[in-house]
Amino acid sequence: MGAAQVVRIESESEAINMEGWSKERTLLRKLVKEEGTKVADVARELGDSRSLVSLYINGKYAENEELREKVRNYLRRVGMWEDESTRENAAPFDPIVSSDELPFVETNDVKRMRYVLKKAATKLKFGIIAGDPGLGKTETLKKYIAANPGTAIYIRCKSTHTVKSLLQELADALGLPDTGSANQLTRRIVKQLKRTPYFLIFDEADLLKTADKYEALRDIYDEAGNIGVALVGNLALAEMFLDFAEMRPELKRLADRAPFHQRLQGPTREEVEQLIERVNLTPPARKLMIQIALNPRKGGLRNCVEILDVLLDMTKGQPITEEMVLDIGQINLNANA
Structure with a gap:
């Protein structure tokens, strides 16, 4: 008509x-x-x-x-x-009022991560997962650990980690004393893993940066002989172990043990639409939220969820406008700059 x-x-x-x-x-x-x-x-x-x-x-x-x-x-x-x-x-629109009600969307990236984690854990190999910030890597790791209780040890890497402090954190996660030299810690960790194998997951592994820390993890893997290891981080991780490892023998030794790896691609428009389907957004606000989620330079999926967390708390299910998204989005980007 x-x-x-x-x-x-x-x-x-x-x-x-x-x-x-x-x-x-x-x-x-x-x-x-x-x-x-x-x-x-x-x-x-x-x-x-x-x-x-x-x-x-x-x-x-x-x-x-x-x-x-x-x-x-x-x-x-x-x-x-x-x-x-x-x-x-159609049933009456029932908008969500809290970010806790946002669905966990089974994106293609989630499936890629799950594939690498499963293969590395069952085949006792290294797995490498790399992608832009804000793609939900940590949330997917938490889901994996919750679905496989008692089988994995999770370590969040820091830029301040030394070889010894990294080993101390791993020892502590295994319930072991964290005293002694790096060699003593390594022996203690290997002995424990031989008794009780765990799948070791190192999140934000790109922050380790120097080869000696990755070599320490490779030593534990080789000596234990019965564990899988996953390194998860930003795209710098892929550059180190997938793109340029051939030029650095100390990194190639680990890369050769990593047959399972994935570069994450980011969410599709359809996946973002599933995430925000029940959020009461005006059409311009919905379009802007999709643009934010699809663009890593605007913070990606993580920034999208953080903005929604603030706005849903403010609006309690009332319409969210484009101006509100712009205001909170700018504050969020400045806070994380």
């Missing part, structure tokens, strides 16, 4: 008669002209050229069912389209 109205384009040099326009064309024009969505962004989402989209929203490009379907699907994704049958049969 069309919208019978006449509007003027920006130059006011001609009038556009929208009588008989499809719902798809009318809503897409509104999204661009009234809500500020860029034609280039629409074109990228539709897989068409900017000139085609511009002609289409100005009524100068003939419609066909294939184009209308692409536009409908895009409008659904940005919250601008609601089917009549869906509206009649």
